[in-house]
Amino acid sequence: MTTFGAGWPTLLHKELLRFWKVAFQTILAPVLTALLYLLIFSHVLESHISVYEGRVAYGAFLVPGLVMMSVLQNSFANSSSSLIQSKITGNLIFVLLPPLSPVDLFIAYVLGAMIRGIAVGLGVLAVTLFFVPSLLYMPHPLWALGFALLGSAILGTLGLIAGIWADKFDQLAAFQNFFIVPLTFLSGVFYSIHSLPRFWQQLSHFNPFFYMIDGFRYGFFGLSDVAPLTSLGIVLTCALALALIALALLQRGWKLRT
Amino acid sequence: MRPAVEAIQLARRFGAVQALAGVDLTVHEGEFFGLLGPNGAGKTTLISILAGLTRPDTGSARILGHDVITDYRAARRALGVVPQELVFDPFFSVRETLRIQAGYFGLRRADDWIDEILAHLDLTSKADANMRSLSGGMKRRVLVGQALVHKPPVIVLDEPTAGVDVELRQSLWGFIRKLNRDGHTIILTTHYLEEAEALCGRIAMLSAGRVVALDTTRNLLSQFAGLTVRLVAGRVPASWQSRVLRADGGVYLLRLDDYADLEALLAALRTEGIAITELALQEADLEQVFLRIMSGARASVTAVPA
Ligand SMILES: Nc1ncnc2c1ncn2[C@@H]1O[C@H](COP(=O)(O)OP(=O)(O)OP(=O)(O)O)[C@@H](O)[C@H]1O
Ligand SMILES: [Mg+2]
Numbered sequence: 222m223t224t225f226g227a228g229w230p231t232l233l234h235k236e237l238l239r240f241w242k243v244a245f246q247t248i249l250a251p252v253l254t255a256l257l258y259l260l261i262f263s264h265v266l267e268s269h270i271s272v273y274e275g276r277v278a279y280g281a282f283l284v285p286g287l288v289m290m291s292v293l294q295n296s297f298a299n300s301s302s303s304l305i306q307s308k309i310t311g312n313l314i315f316v317l318l319p320p321l322s323p324v325d326l327f328i329a330y331v332l333g334a335m336i337r338g339i340a341v342g343l344g345v346l347a348v349t350l351f352f353v354p355s356l357l358y359m360p361h362p363l364w365a366l367g368f369a370l371l372g373s374a375i376l377g378t379l380g381l382i383a384g385i386w387a388d389k390f391d392q393l394a395a396f397q398n399f400f401i402v403p404l405t406f407l408s409g410v411f412y413s414i415h416s417l418p419r420f421w422q423q424l425s426h427f428n429p430f431f432y433m434i435d436g437f438r439y440g441f442f443g444l445s446d447v448a449p450l451t452s453l454g455i456v457l458t459c460a461l462a463l464a465l466i467a468l469a470l471l472q473r474g475w476k477l478r479t
Numbered sequence: 480m481r482p483a484v485e486a487i488q489l490a491r492r493f494g495a496v497q498a499l500a501g502v503d504l505t506v507h508e509g510e511f512f513g514l515l516g517p518n519g520a521g522k523t524t525l526i527s528i529l530a531g532l533t534r535p536d537t538g539s540a541r542i543l544g545h546d547v548i549t550d551y552r553a554a555r556r557a558l559g560v561v562p563q564e565l566v567f568d569p570f571f572s573v574r575e576t577l578r579i580q581a582g583y584f585g586l587r588r589a590d591d592w593i594d595e596i597l598a599h600l601d602l603t604s605k606a607d608a609n610m611r612s613l614s615g616g617m618k619r620r621v622l623v624g625q626a627l628v629h630k631p632p633v634i635v636l637d638e639p640t641a642g643v644d645v646e647l648r649q650s651l652w653g654f655i656r657k658l659n660r661d662g663h664t665i666i667l668t669t670h671y672l673e674e675a676e677a678l679c680g681r682i683a684m685l686s687a688g689r690v691v692a693l694d695t696t697r698n699l700l701s702q703f704a705g706l707t708v709r710l711v712a713g714r715v716p717a718s719w720q721s722r723v724l725r726a727d728g729g730v731y732l733l734r735l736d737d738y739a740d741l742e743a744l745l746a747a748l749r750t751e752g753i754a755i756t757e758l759a760l761q762e763a764d765l766e767q768v769f770l771r772i773m774s775g776a777r778a779s780v781t782a783v784p785a
Binding site: 225227231232235238242310314315316317318319321322474479 | 493532534567570571587625
């Protein structure tokens with residue numbers, strides 16, 4: 222008699238192979254992009270922007286923001302592009318025919334997205350440390366890790382939802398350009414929100430991405446715009462809510478099973 | 480004996496199209512079952528419901544007693560499906576594709592069985608080739624392999640031989656027959672009726688989402704064993720229009736009730752002054768049975784006011 226184990230580890234493995242086989246585009250390219258941001262922005266803005274009342278150099282301040290931005294964007298890209306590609310080529314059927322449960326699918330796609338996001342984030346961190354070695358002395362590395370994991374989980378889940386929803390690549394691009402990118406850029410990647418006018422400062426508090434990046438940055442400097450525990454609570458709530466939505470969609474087979 | 484597949488009053492509508500209109504079907508364990516019907520009859524929709532890819536509007540389906548929705552894990556584990564569409568994942572080689580598919584079913588060390596599948600499907604030399612580099616027929620054989628990788632007791636093949644060359648079709652059927660002898664239940668759709676006639680013990684014919692015939696292949700053949708005549712002529716006598724099974728250019732296939740009918744036909748041709756280019760009597764084969772049933776089904780469908 223044949224014994225059957227769990228199917229999701231294979232789906233996770235496939236998700237990892239999928240980006241690993243094209244690591245040049247999926248890991249190296251985003252690392253290079255982040256590096257360019259660092260070199261250009263820190264060079265141009267170093268003397269113009271002061272963060273945390275001048276206690277942290279702008280170049281150093283920028284690095285965690287760029288790392289987190291890379292983590293978030295690549296997590297989203299991984300699950301969303303995997304799903305849309307499978308849907309458009311039709312090979313999603315290979316995942317729909319086996320006895321994979323909604324939870325199995327969720328775990329595999331989101332974990333795959335998290336691993337890609339964290340891999341790119343580590344790459345960005347490794348390269349930028351070369352320019353800002355002082356960052357190696359992180360006061361709270363576990364906080365940084367926790368926010369990176371939660372942020373990548375949130376964006377991996379958003380990618381899963383967007384990938385299920387979209388029928389075409391341009392719809393996915395629209396989701397990314399009109400939702401993910403603005404929320405990331407307006408979250409304080411390049412600045413501390415305390416340097417913003419009051420109105421924008423208030424508005425930032427409604428952006429969940431702000432808490433991910435602010436909490437992540439706390440791990441590096443022990444300084445943040447919002448208390449890290451508050452950020453953690455908000456980010457955790459978002460992660461859980463999105464997970465529930467994604468699971469409900471998978472359970473109903475929305476857009477996947479006709 | 481529990482049925483391998485049970486469909487109970489399955490109905491499914493897509494917009495204005497009633498793809499399935501109440502299908503009841505039972506396939507027993509160990510059967511080699513044929514599902515025939517013209518394009519759009521609902522064969523793929525039925526299979527998709529069995530596989531859990533499509534939800535029925537009403538009705539239910541079970542694989543080896545497991546409901547395809549409420550007990551989907553057991554149902555899907557028991558079922559292997561070769562999809563009609565030629566799909567593949569361009570990231571992987573043939574062997575990787577099969578290993579991954581086995582893994583989705585939770586099978587870890589399936590390499591021996593995968594080697595066996597590759598050999599039977601004549602894919603051994605292509606095992607490490609990327610899926611992209613395969614010909615259409617080879618890709619289809621990989622699809623067959625993927626459906627078999629978890630050794631499902633029930634195997635459904637949705638037009639598995641479309642685009643496969645004659646020689647390989649033979650070896651593919653040899654393999655499927657062997658699986659059937661080993662106890663696997665086989666359900667097959669095909670538009671090659673000789674194939675269905677040679678392989679299937681029992682056949683269901685679908686038309687416009689309904690089962691219009693369901694019997695053993697032998698009964699279907701004998702029940703409709705009436706003669707047919709192949710006629711090449713300018714036209715068919717007016718009184719014989721209702722007997723036309725197929726009209727293809729100037730080539731007509733007409734249904735005869737018995738040999739005496741032949742005289743009546745010749746007489747009608749003579750009275751209407753129609754010149755005969757060619758005329759041949761033909762034994763019943765499944766194609767003719769199919770054409771008769773389908774022309775009957777069409778007639779009964781059009782007879783019902785919309
Ligand atoms: N997802 C869908 N959306 C809309 N219509 C659909 C969908 N799937 C099937 N149909 C329609 O349902 C009907 C039955 O289609 P189905 O694919 O089951 O036919 P089939 O018997 O498999 O035909 P073929 O021999 O061409 O494969 C067709 O009219 C088809 O257009
Ligand atoms: Mg079909």
